[in-house]
Ligand SMILES: [Zn+2]
């Protein structure tokens with residue numbers, strides 16, 4: 001499904017999937033470009049990571065002497081849990097992607113190119129299509145914070161009862177106090193109450 005956006009000074013093909021047919025671009029001289037936008041794309045990131053918002057963004061494919069250079073921007077949001085208080089949080093992220101891809105088939109001769117030459121590089125498929133979903137998925141996974149917080153000064157949970165400390169610290173019944181200290185403790189609580 002494609003639609004053409006008329007916003008901005010030039011129209012950009014807005015797509016609802018991430019596999020792009022690039023045979024025509026491969027037939028053009030180095031420096032030729034294609035621009036696309038995509039939006040509302042759900043991604044499955046596995047059990048450990050979930051998106052709060054489907055993926056949107058833009059991508060530019062530039063013909064190089066030997067393949068395609070991919071540059072793009074991705075906006076989405078991660079559904080996470082605060083690492084201190086365990087509250088669900090939504091973390092918006094913006095990512096830049098930058099990657100080179102090579103054809104699998106020589107566009108001029110129609111002959112397959114040796115995939116062992118650069119085994120790590122992204123390849124177009126045999127129909128000269130490029131699926132950028134794996135690139136985006138990897139960039140999102142790399143952007144996942146190790147210890148996300150609902151806010152930088154989240155006080156976390158009480159180590160005794162597990163209640164949130166968001167509304168301030170609270171008291172627990174402690175071990176029975178020496179009666180001589182009890183009076184002192186009452187005095188301290190009063191003093192705290194007075195100072196606010
Ligand atoms: Zn928190």
Ligand SMILES: [Zn+2]
Pocket residue numbers: 158159160161162163170172
């Ligand atoms: Zn507590």
